Amino acid sequence: MIEQLRRFLGSRLGRAVAICFTLLALGWAAATTVSYFHSDTPSSAFSRMFICTETQKPFSHKLEVGETVPVYSPYSGKNTGVPAEACYWTADGGAKSEPTWVLLNELAGKEGPTFCPDCGRLVVGHNPAPRPGAKPPPTPSEYFAALGSNPPR
Ligand SMILES: [Zn+2]
Known part of the structure; x- marks a missing residue:
């Protein structure tokens, strides 16, 4: 054979x-x-999600060549749109199919880590999506416990 x-x-x-x-x-x-x-570009290769730093509302925007960030936000009527981070986590550490679009503190000119307004978990740049076996991002209490400090008031 x-x-x-x-x-x-x-x-x-x-x-x-x-x-x-x-x-x-x-x-x-x-x-x-x-x-x-x-896989992570919903409509076209050059469109992506932005979020308005004044209204916290997400919107899709096609970035033109030479255009700078922040981009024009239809919600504030000003250039207050910064790239949004997608959070696919749920409060109990599971995954959801429709992301929550999150404004990162560092892009909003604020200090400190960013926590998702929906699930309350840590959101970072290029936020990791849930995968089988992946550990969910920390909640504020887990995050500050790991740092050995108390959450800021
Ligand atoms: Zn979330």
Whole structure:
């Protein structure tokens, strides 16, 4: 059986079949990679979610070449739109399909860590999405306990 396979792969047809399989595998890998990189862009490649620092309301905005942040916010009527972070966590440490869009304190010009207004968990830049086995981000009490300090009043 193995000997037959080896003879087959040694033949011209066998080599052609092997090359076909290699190309198929490469094509599949490329398709997977492309879909992976496009997975978190909802509408188009250049549109992303922003959040208004004055009204805390999220909105989708297409960033033009040369445009600077903060961008125009339809809610405040001023350039108060900064990139929003997506939080897919729930208060009990589970996952939800529709994210809460969160304004990071550092982008709002405020001190200290940012906690999600919905689930109350820590939100950071490039916030991690829930994955099987992933530990949910800390709540304020867990976060400050780990630092050995009390939450600010
Ligand atoms: Zn949240």
